[in-house]
Amino acid sequence: MDLPGQVNCETCRIRSCAVEVLDHQELQILKTNCAGAVYKKNERIFQQGSLCSNITYVKTGLIKIHKNGPSKDQILKLVKPPRFIGIPTVLGDKINHYSATALMPTTVCFIVTGIFKTLIMRNGKFANEVINSLCQDELTFYDRSINQMQKQIHGRLADALLFLADEIFLSDSFELPLSRSDLGDYIHATRESVTRTLSRMKSDGLIQMQGRLITLADKEMLVRISKLG
Amino acid sequence: MDLPGQVNCETCRIRSCAVEVLDHQELQILKTNCAGAVYKKNERIFQQGSLCSNITYVKTGLIKIHKNGPSKDQILKLVKPPRFIGIPTVLGDKINHYSATALMPTTVCFIVTGIFKTLIMRNGKFANEVINSLCQDELTFYDRSINQMQKQIHGRLADALLFLADEIFLSDSFELPLSRSDLGDYIHATRESVTRTLSRMKSDGLIQMQGRLITLADKEMLVRISKLG
């Protein structure tokens, strides 16, 4: 982790919808209680179980939110910036209920929890935007959760690849930011099953692979596989 | 559905934490934009895909939140009152992204979405309580989601029984409010597997069953099964 020192929220160009509605004075409050940080690939941003007094705002990069389950670690979601994460930690216990780890070089801002709460109390529009964001997360996670449960590996993997292409990289060709093992934790499959399914997709001409570089060759078919489950 | 007419939020004894922080004037606003309703078992409260202009506050009873998946309907969660549901619908499209159905006789209040938003904007404490509630939902759902994915049927069913006993009925003996089929949709299993697993638990002396009445006979063991997965 690298600390680039003080940030300036007033001139920041990657502001969230929520911060966008703050007035001059509120931005000043935010600015003096906000610190930036830079993370390299695979660096932990915060750790499940540890005490936490900050909300994290992911500005650039890509992170995974993951959590220990009864038998293994599971990736709950990949978070594409810009996005607040860890808001649930404002709750009573102030303990992180999940971990966050950078999958690519990532920049974040930490906002002191108390200040975040103050802004919610003080500015209704801010609160409203935060609520919108939480609601959107909820709906997205419901969808993902149902897909994970009901689709079989081909469908889940197709989902993941389409998500990476369409939501994260905005290109049908990208460097896979996850290892086979991580991909498995993300789509709830074993490393071996991921390998097998990717190989199958390659030999079926759905994707191309050269090392980490993946190209979605037959997107129509991938969408169909995703829909069929 | 039965409409008992006007409600009085000022004298209501089943108020949420959020409504608790409203002042006299705000309670008046709420009162005039809030309608009560009563549902019988298996009545639909709102339907996925339909337009919706209300937040639902579940006062008494028990409801299931369920959603169509690629292959079948799935119960996302059982909601124990008092609780707001459908807050995500305040978002852009105003379309329900899931259905809610009463599992027992249930009373609810509908609050016009616009008023809900007004209260958020106007009263920071209210907004804060709503955020707390959403965050709590999020964490609970993460836990449930991971358990569903990683535990096998015995563990998932034990979870469900313990949840019903400890969270819903506050008793180790209760009338099962879900059919085998519903239970299956809740723990992501087939009707047949639920039957088989319940029979097994009965013959192992973990539970007793007389018709709909279930008694958790060996709770220690159920907890152990739940933990082991």
Added chain:
DNA sequence: GTCAGGATATGATTTATATCACATTTGTAG
């Protein structure tokens, strides 16, 4: 370069649970 440790590939086997097929019970409308 070489070497070691991690990541990936791939085949054989096992297993949990779905699916299918049918029997039995329960609830309910007439």
Added chain:
DNA sequence: CTACAAATGTGATATAAATCATATCCTGAC
């Protein structure tokens, strides 16, 4: 009470994916 539909129980079979066991491929350190 009767009858019919819905809910539940139970066995046989199929199957997706995990697990186990190696083998091969990278990648970075020295």
